[in-house]
Amino acid sequence: NDSKFLGVCDRDELDIIEKVTMHVIRDMDKYGVCVVDEFLGKDRGTSVLNEVVGMYEKGNFEDGRLVSGSDTADSKLKTIRGDQISWIDGTENNCKNIGMLINMVDSIIMRANRQADNGVMGNYNIVGRTKAMVACYPGDGSHYVKHVDNPNKDGRCITAIYYLNRDWDVEEDGGLLRIFPDGWKDQVADIQPLFDRILFFWSDRRNPHEVQAAFRTRYAITLWYFDAAEREEACRRYERERKINLQSNGNGLRTIVC
Ligand SMILES: COc1ccc2cc(-c3cnc(C(=O)NCC(=O)O)c(O)c3)ccc2c1
Numbered sequence: 501n502d503s504k505f506l507g508v509c510d511r512d513e514l515d516i517i518e519k520v521t522m523h524v525i526r527d528m529d530k531y532g533v534c535v536v537d538e539f540l541g542k543d544r545g546t547s548v549l550n551e552v553v554g555m556y557e558k559g560n561f562e563d564g565r566l567v568s569g570s571d572t573a574d575s576k577l578k579t580i581r582g583d584q585i586s587w588i589d590g591t592e593n594n595c596k597n598i599g600m601l602i603n604m605v606d607s608i609i610m611r612a613n614r615q616a617d618n619g620v621m622g623n624y625n626i627v628g629r630t631k632a633m634v635a636c637y638p639g640d641g642s643h644y645v646k647h648v649d650n651p652n653k654d655g656r657c658i659t660a661i662y663y664l665n666r667d668w669d670v671e672e673d674g675g676l677l678r679i680f681p682d683g684w685k686d687q688v689a690d691i692q693p694l695f696d697r698i699l700f701f702w703s704d705r706r707n708p709h710e711v712q713a714a715f716r717t718r719y720a721i722t723l724w725y726f727d728a729a730e731r732e733e734a735c736r737r738y739e740r741e742r743k744i745n746l747q748s749n750g751n752g753l754r755t756i757v758c
């Protein structure tokens with residue numbers, strides 16, 4: 501699901517990008533977590549929400565899978581994560597506004613990476629990302645147990661999540677994202693999945709997090725940004741393991757020496 505940046509924003513989008521970039525640089529260096537509310541504004545936010553609901557109602561989503569990709573028995577899978585997902589790159593039909601959102605987040609991350617010359621944000625070299633993962637927790641108590649997005653250096657350095665849930669009331673609807681940032685001692689970051697809110701956090705072991713049970717349909721769009729060096733090493737490691745597996749499967753292939 502690796503994807504490339506698309507580009508092209510208009511005037512008021514640029515104003516949003518400049519404002520949020522400063523916020524991201526400051527908060528990611530200080531906390532490793534950054535929350536921005538009223539990111540796109542009501543109209544643009546609503547147009548993104550309408551496209552996501554449209555996709556979901558067309559049935560384009562599949563059950564979220566475990567990283568191993570194994571077809572775990574449905575019951576076990578549901579006890580670990582209950583989201584339904586769809587991967588898109590923003591150029592599909594009826595995804596124009598999702599594409600605009602992706603462009604803006606790309607611009608923010610690229611600028612923050614360039615402008616934060618010496619901070620933690622500056623130490624990465626962010627040149628790519630995954631496709632956008634549009635996720636829906638159906639609201640039947642679906643949740644996601646405490647986990648780390650990138651525990652084993654797969655290249656992902658920043659998680660960006662855009663929430664789309666109008667009038668969300670955590671007391672009634674649940675669905676709280678709780679992050680347990682290391683270095684925050686016994687404090688946690690409780691993030692409500694509010695409409696037009698965007699969240700950034702380091703994807704690695706610095707930020708274990710969980711999605712608590714949701715009792716109302718809960719939509720989010722997630723992008724993971726790659727650090728070039730870590731991603732390159734992860735792909736090399738994956739290729740080496742694939743060849744070793746091929747050899748150990750004894751399927752008669754020539755021995756390939758890496
Ligand atoms: C092998 O294929 C796949 C495909 C999709 C995958 C999606 C996730 C994932 C990770 N984190 C969250 C999360 O933390 N959401 C926080 C929130 O919604 O507030 C989430 O919803 C989903 C993990 C592994 C995957 C593997």
Ligand SMILES: [Mn+2]
Nearest residue numbers: 647648649709
């Ligand atoms: Mn996660």
